[in-house]
Amino acid sequence: MIRWKRMKQIRAYILLAAMGAGLCVGGQSASADSTPKPDVKPYVSLGADLKASEKRTVVKLLGFSNEQEMNDYEILKVTNQEEHKYLGDYLSKDVIGTRALSSVRLDKGEKDSGISVITSNINYCTEGMYINALSTAGVTDAVVRVAGPFELSGTAALVGAMKAYEAMTGEDLSESEQDAAINELVVTGKLNETLEGNKAEELMAHLKEELIEQGGLDKISDPDQFIDDCAKEVGVTLTDEQREEIRALLDKISGLNLSLDQIKQQADTVYQKLQDMGMDADKASGILAKISDFFSNLWKKISSWFS
Secondary structure, three states, rough: HHHHHHHHHHHHHHHHHHHHHOOOOOEEEEOOOOOOOOOOOOOEEEOOOHHHHHHHHHHHOOOOHHHHHHOOEEEEOOHHHHHHHHHOOOOOHHOOOOOOEEEEEEEEEEOOOOOEEEEEOOOOHHHHHHHHHHHHHHHHHHEEEEEEEEEEEOOOOOHHHHHHHHHHOOOOOOHHHHHHHHHHHHHHHHHHHHHOOOHHHHHHHHHHHHHHHOHHHHHHHOOOHHHHEEEHHHHOOHHHHHHHHHHHHHHHOOHHHOHHHHHHHHHHHHHHHHHHOOOOOHHHHHHHHHHHHHHHHHHHHHHHHHH
């Protein structure tokens, strides 16, 4: 029994070390081949309650001259009922509203391109918030455009993006992944209301990066102190309520059965976001180097077992 447990442990460490070996190469993500199948079509997810004039506005904001240009796209509809189903645990009914209007265009990106987001008429969710949340949901290598017919919060658009990604790739995003992604979007949005600049996005990126290095929240003896330390490094102070919400979110993220590609994608997202936030390349690279060193040390430990 002991030998079997040790072999399972060795296999787990080898898997992690293999991931670490390809994690950082000149600041680029080394994710596995995600080239779409030849018959895979891109998707547009439209709010089901768009009026004709609103739909025309959204179509143009999504990058099409007219509806005929969407003929090469599969069209999905997101209903207000679906919005309440996914967002109801985190936002009030008044905030979610009674009409599904947020719309999303999703194109499969090139291999290792990561996630890019462009928003129009979205006044609450930032592009960085979508990137971080979609990576938590398990989305990889995608070009995402989010638009509303007029100024909207954009929280419901995440539902449409995940629905379109599942349909386009044939990959099911688990309920826990989708829930964690929506939870992250809402928590980051709340933090944005009190933290200046991009500090909320920076904090969430840093927390997830450190969470990967630590191996999950259950490996951290004092989660509250861990969160406060990360906040201090970013240069912010959290309230008790904010700390509690972040801790609950990190607990969800720790419990996700994330694939190697997803974790590597998040690492690349952290690198890109830190640079976008104005952090110099050396410092951003240094943070990813910490992850790489962590897995390198695991490999040395494995090697010592066989020497």
